[in-house]
Amino acid sequence: MRHNDKDYAYDTQKAAMKAAVDAAHSSGKKGHDAQVLVQGRDGQWQTEWTYGNDPYPPPG
Template identity: 50%
Template sequence: MSRHVIQVLSASGAWRVKNGAAETSYPNKNDAIAKARAEAKAIHDGGGLSQVLVQKADGTWQTEYTYGDDPRDIKG
């Protein structure tokens, strides 16, 4: 089973949640992360594997949240 990836992306002072082809804008990062995590949990609760990737304002990756089996061998 493939993992469904949801991204929280910086967008010129706003934040976007990209879930497949769908994108939604949010005024702040915390709201965007909360929405992305809720979507990922819903996928996991439905029996799927999901992951949220969070970007910093500078474009580098900050955090990931994995729901289901983690593909990494180490914690963190």
């Protein structure tokens, strides 16, 4: 995961996703635009979570 130009390593994708959503949620509550993007194996980016439009915490 990358946040504020710093890379973070996680043992699982699920742990990385939770940390990313938590960081985006915190940022969104402070008035910033916040999204979690995931890069697929094909190199394309897809939005996984957007502050204000998705449930918090995410299911799973």
